[in-house]
Amino acid sequence: MIVxxxxxxxxxxxxxxxxxxxxxxxxxxxxxxxxxxxxNAILVLxxxxxxxxxxxxxxxxxxxxxxxxxxxxxxxxxxxxxxVICSNVLGGCxxxxxxxxxxxxxxxxxxxxxxxxxxxxxxxxxxxxIDHLEIPRLLAVTGGSMGGMQALEWAxxxxxxxxxxxxxATTTRHSAQQIAFNEVGRQAIMADPDWNGGDYYGKRxxxxxxxxxxxxxxxxxxxxxxxxxxxxRRLRDKETFSFGFDVDFEVxxxxxxxxxxxxxxFDANSYLYITKAMDYFDLTNGxxxxxxxxxxxxxxxxxISFTSDWLYPSYQSQEVVRAxxxxxxxxxxxxxxxxxxxxxxxxxxxxxxxxxRGFLASTLERVG
Amino acid sequence: xxxxxxTPLKPAFVRDLLGRGDYAIIGEIVPDGAKVLDxxxxxxxxxEWLAVHKGVDARGVEISGEKVKRAIARGVSVFQGxxxxxxxxxxxxxxxxxxxxxxxxxxxxxxxVLHEMxxxxxxxxxxxxxxxHWRVRLSMLTSGRAPRTSLFPYAWxxxxxxxxxxxxxxxxxxxxxxxxxxxxxFLSGHRKVTWMPNLAAELAVFLLRAPRA
Numbered sequence: 001m002i003v004x005x006x007x008x009x010x011x012x013x014x015x016x017x018x019x020x021x022x023x024x025x026x027x028x029x030x031x032x033x034x035x036x037x038x039x040n041a042i043l044v045l046x047x048x049x050x051x052x053x054x055x056x057x058x059x060x061x062x063x064x065x066x067x068x069x070x071x072x073x074x075x076x077x078x079x080x081x082x083x084v085i086c087s088n089v090l091g092g093c094x095x096x097x098x099x100x101x102x103x104x105x106x107x108x109x110x111x112x113x114x115x116x117x118x119x120x121x122x123x124x125x126x127x128x129x130i131d132h133l134e135i136p137r138l139l140a141v142t143g144g145s146m147g148g149m150q151a152l153e154w155a156x157x158x159x160x161x162x163x164x165x166x167x168x169a170t171t172t173r174h175s176a177q178q179i180a181f182n183e184v185g186r187q188a189i190m191a192d193p194d195w196n197g198g199d200y201y202g203k204r205x206x207x208x209x210x211x212x213x214x215x216x217x218x219x220x221x222x223x224x225x226x227x228x229x230x231x232x233r234r235l236r237d238k239e240t241f242s243f244g245f246d247v248d249f250e251v252x253x254x255x256x257x258x259x260x261x262x263x264x265x266f267d268a269n270s271y272l273y274i275t276k277a278m279d280y281f282d283l284t285n286g287x288x289x290x291x292x293x294x295x296x297x298x299x300x301x302x303x304i305s306f307t308s309d310w311l312y313p314s315y316q317s318q319e320v321v322r323a324x325x326x327x328x329x330x331x332x333x334x335x336x337x338x339x340x341x342x343x344x345x346x347x348x349x350x351x352x353x354x355x356x357r358g359f360l361a362s363t364l365e366r367v368g
Numbered sequence: 369x370x371x372x373x374x375t376p377l378k379p380a381f382v383r384d385l386l387g388r389g390d391y392a393i394i395g396e397i398v399p400d401g402a403k404v405l406d407x408x409x410x411x412x413x414x415x416e417w418l419a420v421h422k423g424v425d426a427r428g429v430e431i432s433g434e435k436v437k438r439a440i441a442r443g444v445s446v447f448q449g450x451x452x453x454x455x456x457x458x459x460x461x462x463x464x465x466x467x468x469x470x471x472x473x474x475x476x477x478x479x480x481v482l483h484e485m486x487x488x489x490x491x492x493x494x495x496x497x498x499x500x501h502w503r504v505r506l507s508m509l510t511s512g513r514a515p516r517t518s519l520f521p522y523a524w525x526x527x528x529x530x531x532x533x534x535x536x537x538x539x540x541x542x543x544x545x546x547x548x549x550x551x552x553x554f555l556s557g558h559r560k561v562t563w564m565p566n567l568a569a570e571l572a573v574f575l576l577r578a579p580r581a
Contacts, residue, residue, distance in 0.1 A: 325457035362443025
């Protein structure tokens with residue numbers, strides 16, 4: 001499968017905070033072919049730490065995309081049939097303008113002078129990209145976790161541009177628990193002296209703080225079951241306790257590894273900005289109620305949640321489903337059995353594949 | 369049997385639809401392009417058939433996640449949930465037809481379900497196995513045990529049926545709910561029953577509607 005990787009620059013974007021960002025770049029990849037009617041485009045929206053590289057093998061890094069098990073020839077998002085697009089979010093650090101990008105006014109990275117962004121700002125930029133690609137209507141918008149928030153925001157903000165939405169393991173607004181975990185991550189970064197008020201570019205980055213933030217994140221993405229299965233109380237390369245504070249347990253080793261690996265590919269300030277955007281997200285903003293927010297959408301919905309996902313529990317998906325039913329919208333919903341916790345949407349894709357394939361095929365039939 | 373020109377002779381037999389007589393009747397009742405909700409729709413075979421052959425706007429509710437998965441994979445919009453909670457969210461008159469096929473006897477609060485169906489749908493279709501059928505009566509009378517017949521094959525401790533009802537019982541409930549019975553269909557095997565349905569029918573299909581103000 002050919003991976004098309006591109007960057008587009010727009011003059012400016014107006015943000016929810018009142019600030020304007022000028023210029024703004026957006027990095028995206030695409031897979032498959034846009035049909036002559038331009039009606040087979042699917043926008044895939046990445047989760048918190050994802051990027052535009054959703055599928056195929058990156059010619060740059062040799063790595064498969066974060067949803068490579070879902071996107072490709074013959075897969076759920078079949079690139080023989082659909083034109084799949086994925087862009088890096090606004091505020092990110094993987095090609096789209098974010099706090100690590102140079103501020104044209106100073107020539108130095110924005111750092112903490114970068115304006116605070118929201119999920120709807122991210123979606124506004126994606127809409128500019130879709131306009132630029134001259135796609136009148138997206139056959140589907142889809143994503144898990146923060147990607148699901150963007151999919152919902154698309155359906156609410158641009159109801160006539162979306163035929164179907166597939167929000168997975170997501171919510172219409174962050175709960176106190178979700179905000180709390182994000183705040184722990186932010187505090188870990190800001191407590192690292194190397195963070196230096198966000199001004200660390202060209203110097204030593206806040207690697208320890210960012211690694212701790214990621215460690216907490218990883219715990220929330222797994223489940224008690226999946227951790228017991230994967231690690232149990234197994235010791236790492238030893239038979240007995242070290243009676244010290246080096247790595248004893250397998251799970252400690254895993255978290256440290258994941259933490260340190262993350263530092264190499266993610267910007268600490270992006271972590272702050274994007275988690276804040278998630279915490280601010282509330283689909284009812286400016287609409288009174290969820291049902292009113294969804295009033296204008298004519299999209300079909302397929303909502304999916306997972307039994308062991310305690311970070312984005314099923315009740316949050318069910319809230320959207322109920323609001324859609326109260327508007328008599330076309331909505332399908334299922335809670336899939338999985339032990340993988342929140343990570344299920346990335347790794348446990350067998351059930352997801354059947355659902356998405358059937359849903360997309362019937363959506364395409366309706367569009368004609 | 370006499371017929372007039374205005375009521376043409378109905379065939380005495382129904383064909384199977386997807387292996388079921390009640391589906392064949394429901395398939396006859398539902399008109400083209402209707403908006404239909406099937407409660408306890410299983411894998412949505414009936415809804416898929418109605419969507420393909422009658423172009424209906426099909427929705428379903430089903431409690432089993434496995435069945436919902438297969439229904440959505442078929443392309444039918446089904447959501448996983450309990451019948452009661454599912455109905456509660458819909459606005460009044462959201463559907464042309466709300467279908468409950470051989471599930472009423474499995475619901476915890478059948479009266480509430482019927483009431484909600486009539487609120488959400490302009491027409492209501494209820495199909496149920498008739499506990500008043502002579503074979504059921506005979507089974508109980510001769511064995512002195514909870515009846516087991518081809519229609520009620522389960523041992524009492526394994527049966528999903530928690531409420532047993534006869535044709536007469538259902539007529540009474542419809543009356544209590546002030547629902548107007550538009551049509552009644554009675555089946556014994558594939559044969560349509562016209563005489564003493566409460567004794568002779570294995571299966572009853574009622575088409576009802578709430579009297580609108």
